[in-house]
Amino acid sequence: MRAIALALIACTFVQSALAAAVGPEIDPGASLGVVQNWIYNYRTKPDYAHVPAAVRVLFHSQTFKEPENSGIYLGFIAGAISSNPAKAEQLVNSFFPVPPEEEWVIVRAIAYSGLPDWRNLMRKVAPKMPGRRVMIDGYLSGAQPTLMDIPLEEAKPGMMDKLRGTLTQNPFKKEERKLDTRISYATHQDLLDILWGYYFATGSRVPIQRIVQMLPWSKSRDTVDKLTIGSMARYTLASYSVRDASLRDYLRDELARQSGPVKEPLREVVEAADTVQLGAVRKDAVAAVEELKTRGSDARRNMDFWGQLGVGALALGCVSAAALGQVAVGIPCVIGGSASQGLLSFWEKQQ
Structure with missing residues (x-):
């Protein structure tokens, strides 16, 4: 009887310690590292009950301050929402209150979750986020694509399209520069991180299949964006496969x-x-970047092309920087602009 009592006390202590490890009440700097490691191991040992606490830590730690560097966490939240459809609404409600400037995370996570009924869930929680009405309407109307509907790359205009444009445009009219808000996997490196986060939450092969489709870009010499993302796809797949036997077998x-x-x-x-x-x-990727740096793209072989891009355009996201060895633990992640590295400058330091 005494042994049973001691076992119950020990079990209670372990559960309390686990809750504290991912609870928002402890130091944000310390808890974030715990949550990172917890996320990386989640797919092998799902702990759905602690997802709300872990997400609160992420918000408390200002993880989403820079959207481009928070893809891993956004993907994890989206995957967690999709992993249990019956409790999806309860889970999302548990995230609130959310700082108004970070409500976009909840909106995008719902849209990216892949739930069959994600639109209905979005409508239910929309009143909690009146300041994100435009963004919510964009996803509900289909103007903004969901994660798996985002194209690998934008379709290039054909010869007839180019000819039609040449014949119909006024050659003397000054071309206005417009902000390009189109999104594709070939131009937005943070989407790679989102796919990894989704995988960590679900173990699903769907995001892995998408990442595999990016691999040919690791041989691309057309644009720096595609070379960067393709190289990151190849490296992260290899890096995580070393530690994930099921992924390696797949x-x-x-x-x-x-x-x-x-x-x-x-x-x-x-x-x-x-x-x-x-x-x-990594060495092959470095060589590819160096070649592109020296020769320019196949499409525009001149040094101006490289110089105009700048290191800032190649900022690494969370998983990508981590997989290249920036941080040594579990699912390492770079938070904040000061920690984020340009791909070129980071790789040069590895040599």
């Missing part, structure tokens, strides 16, 4: 099914993961 099976431009970089990923030769993948 990619090996996928290799037998793939062909064309995907097959070669995927073979490199599988080989690097099997032999733990991540350095070779």
Whole structure:
């Protein structure tokens, strides 16, 4: 009887310690590291009950202050919402109150969740976020795409489209510069991080399939964006496959099914993961960047092209920087602009 009582006391202590580890009441700097490690291991040991506490830590730690560097966490929240449809509304309500300037996270996480009934959920929580009405309406109307509806890259105009534009435009009219708000995986590196976060929350192969589709860009010499994102896709797949046997097995099976431009970089990923030769993948990426730096893109071979891009345009997101060894633990993440590194400057420091 005494042994049972002691066991119950010990169990209660462990549960209390776990709750404190992801609770918002402890130091934000310390708790964030715990939550990062917890997120990375979540797919192998789901702990749905502690998701609200973990998310509150993320908000309390100002993780979403810079949207471009918070993709991993946004993806995790979206995946957590999708993982239990019956409790999705309860989970989302548990996140509130949310700072008004960060309500966009909840809106986007719902839209990116992939729930069959995500629109109805969005309408139910919309009254809690009146300041995000425009964003909410954008997703509900389809003007803003959901995560899996975002195209890999924007379709390029064909020869006839270009000719039509040439014949119909006034050659003397000054072209107005417009802000390009179109979104694609080829131009928004944070989407790669969001896919990884979604995977960590669900273990789903759907985001992995999307990442695999980006692998041919690791051989691209057309644009810096595509080379950057493709290289990050290849490196993160290899890096996490080293520590995730089920992912490694899946990619090996996928290799037998793939062909064309995907097959070669995927073979490199599988080989690097099997032999733990991540350095070779990074070295190849460095060489590709150096070549592009020296020669310019295939489309515009001149140094102005590289110079105009600037290091800031290549800022690494959370998982990407982590996978390259910026932080050594679990699911490492870079928070804030001061910690974020440009891809070129970071890789140069590795040499």
